[in-house]
Amino acid sequence: MTDNKSMTNDIDDHLEMRLLDEESRDEDSEVAHKNVNTSSYPYLGLILACISSLFFSLCSVIVKWLTNVHPMELAACRFVGVLLPAIPIVLWRNENPYPSGKRLMLLLRSFVGTTGLMLSFYAFRHMPLADSSVIVFSVPVFVAIFARIFLKEPCGFFNVITILLTLIGVILITRPPFIFGAHIPSLASDEQTGSTDLWAAVAAFSATLFGANVYVLLRALKGLHFSVIMTNFGAFALIQTVGVTWALDALCWPQCGIERLLVVALALFSFGGQILLTLSLQLEQAGPVAIARSADIVFAFIWQVLFFKEIPNAYSLAGAFLVTSSVMLTGLRKWVISLPENSPVKRKLAIFIK
Numbered sequence: 525m526t527d528n529k530s531m532t533n534d535i536d537d538h539l540e541m542r543l544l545d546e547e548s549r550d551e552d553s554e555v556a557h558k559n560v561n562t563s564s565y566p567y568l569g570l571i572l573a574c575i576s577s578l579f580f581s582l583c584s585v586i587v588k589w590l591t592n593v594h595p596m597e598l599a600a601c602r603f604v605g606v607l608l609p610a611i612p613i614v615l616w617r618n619e620n621p622y623p624s625g626k627r628l629m630l631l632l633r634s635f636v637g638t639t640g641l642m643l644s645f646y647a648f649r650h651m652p653l654a655d656s657s658v659i660v661f662s663v664p665v666f667v668a669i670f671a672r673i674f675l676k677e678p679c680g681f682f683n684v685i686t687i688l689l690t691l692i693g694v695i696l697i698t699r700p701p702f703i704f705g706a707h708i709p710s711l712a713s714d715e716q717t718g719s720t721d722l723w724a725a726v727a728a729f730s731a732t733l734f735g736a737n738v739y740v741l742l743r744a745l746k747g748l749h750f751s752v753i754m755t756n757f758g759a760f761a762l763i764q765t766v767g768v769t770w771a772l773d774a775l776c777w778p779q780c781g782i783e784r785l786l787v788v789a790l791a792l793f794s795f796g797g798q799i800l801l802t803l804s805l806q807l808e809q810a811g812p813v814a815i816a817r818s819a820d821i822v823f824a825f826i827w828q829v830l831f832f833k834e835i836p837n838a839y840s841l842a843g844a845f846l847v848t849s850s851v852m853l854t855g856l857r858k859w860v861i862s863l864p865e866n867s868p869v870k871r872k873l874a875i876f877i878k
Contacts, residue, residue, distance in 0.1 A: 568807055568808075569803075569804045569807030569808025569812070569813065570804070570808060570812060570813070570816045572800045572801075572803050572804035572807065573800070573801065573804040573808070573813045573816035573817055573819075574816050574817075574819045575800050576796075576797045576798075576800040576801040576804060576817070577797075577816070577817050577819040577820045577823060578819070578823060579793045579794075579796050579797035579800065580793070580794075580797045580820065581820060581823035581824060581827060582789075582793050583602065583790055583793045583794055583797070584653060584657070584824065584827065585653075585827045585831055586786050586789060586790045586793070587602075587648075587790065588648070588653060588831075588832065589786065589831070590778070590783060590786055590787070592776075592778070592779065592783065593776065593778055593783065593787070594769055594772065594774035594775075594776070595645045595648070595649060596642070596645065596765050596768050596769040596772065596774060597765075597766075597769045597774060597775060597776065598787070598790065599641060599642070599645060599761075599765045600761075600762055600765040600766050600769065601787050601790050601791050602790060602791070602794050603758050603761040603762045603765060604758075604762070604791045604794075605790075605791045605792070605793075605794025605795040605797075605798065606754060606757060606758035606761065606794065606798065607754070607755065607758030607759060607762065608758075608791075608795055609754075609795060609798055609799055610751045610754035610755040610758055611755055613749075613751035614749075614751045614752060614755050617749060617751065619749055619751060619752050620752070621752055621755050621756065622756070623748065623752065626745065626748060629741065629744055629745055630745065630752075630753065630756045630757075631756075631760065632741060633738065633741040633742065633745060633753065633756075633757065634756055634757045634760035634761060634764075635760070635764070636734050636737050636738055636741060637734070637735075637738050637757055637761065638757075638760065638761040638764045638765065639734055640730075640731045640732075640733075640734030640735045640737075640738065641731070641761070641765075642765070642768065643727045643728075643730045643731035643734065644656070644660050644727070644728065644731035646723075646724065646727040647659070647660070647724045647725070647727040647728035647731060649724070650723075650724035651724045651725070651728065652828055652832075652834045652836070652840070653824050653827060653828040653832060653834065654821070654824045654825045654828045654834075654836055654840065654844065655697045655698075655836070655840055655843075655844075656724075656728055657820060657821055657824035658693070658694075658697060658821055658824070658840075658843065658844045658847050658848070659694055659697060659698075659725075659728040659729060659731075659732060659847070660728060660731055660732055660735070661818075661820055661821055661847065661848075661851060662690045662693070662694065662732055662847045662850065662851060663732050663735035663736050663738075663739070664736075664739070664851055664854050664855070665686050665687055665690045665847075665850045665851060665854055666687065666690070666732060666733060666736040667736045667739040667740070668683035668686075668687065669687065669736065670733075670736050670737050670739070670740045671739070671740055671743070674740050675740060675743060675744075682853075682857060686850040686853055686854055687850075689846045689847075689849065689850045690846065690847050690850045690851075692843075692846055693842075693843040693844065693845070693846030693847035693850070694729060694843065694847065695843070696839045696840070696842050696843030696846070697839065697840050697843035697844070697847075698725040698728075698729075699839055700722070700725070801813075804816075812855065812859050813855075815851075815852045815855040815856060815859075818848050818851055818852050818855075821844060821847075821848050825844070856873075860873045
């Protein structure tokens with residue numbers, strides 16, 4: 525069916541806001557907790573993170589549903605939701621939107637993030653919603669590799685284990701024929717050719733690697749306010765996605781009625797999801813928020829079955845379990861590291877910081 529071949533929203537790029545906020549706030553997470561009174565609502569940050577995941581997953585449903593609009597054009601609409609909340613903050617704080625000495629790094633971050641998004645769009649076009657979401661959502665696990673290469677950060681036993689678990693999960697989801705054989709159905713057995721599935725899997729995994737590099741670039745840019753980085757990213761991404769759409773001769777105006785309403789809803793859900801995510805990271809540390817954002821995968825499976833009648837098989841479920849477990853363990857480790865040295869919890873969970 526056509527619906528089964530259509531794409532979903534970029535979980536990088538709703539994931540992009542999380543990546544940005546986590547890295548730009550890690551240095552002063554303790555200050556943020558001191559400035560925000562959360563005693564009356566101790567779980568408010570986690571609740572907001574889950575609602576943010578709901579909004580972003582609804583963006584995925586909208587983009588997958590709108591098969592008459594090219595995915596790159598929908599990506600441009602999606603980036604309006606990235607740019608809109610950033611511009612007023614930049615103006616309010618009187619920030620320099622294009623600071624000297626950081627311009628090349630800002631352009632590189634924007635290019636890497638946008639290219640990763642386009643690769644994920646190709647994967648979403650040819651893969652089931654839940655499978656593609658799981659692979660793209662595994663970005664945080666691979667950060668350790670590139671942080672080790674470019675930032676010389678340690679990559680310990682814990683990182684190796686989570687990376688291996690994630691790779692096994694991705695293999696179970698993609699089920700490459702050279703490992704499982706031709707008798708095992710691949711990603712989308714109703715596709716016309718197996719080569720399409722292979723390239724979709726390559727695109728999904730490549731998008732994950734690009735997303736991991738976004739983490740590294742954001743760490744290099746952590747001295748800048750997040751609104752500056754988001755303004756540059758949103759503007760660059762709009763230019764790049766509109767340019768690619770024009771080059772593909774795919775620019776069009778959505779049809780009257782429900783399609784135009786869904787395009788507007790896409791931008792609104794993106795905007796709302798990013799605002800809620802920003803608030804959640806102000807109320808809670810990045811580690812627990814990353815764990816709460818695992819709800820993305822749960823929502824993806826629900827929408828896949830409910831709206832697109834795609835029933836995941838045992839391989840996809842097992843792979844999703846391994847990837848989700850790795851992401852949650854990575855978020856838990858991030859939280860444990862942020863605890864005070866005299867914390868009894870940190871002493872009991874010392875394995876997570878090795």
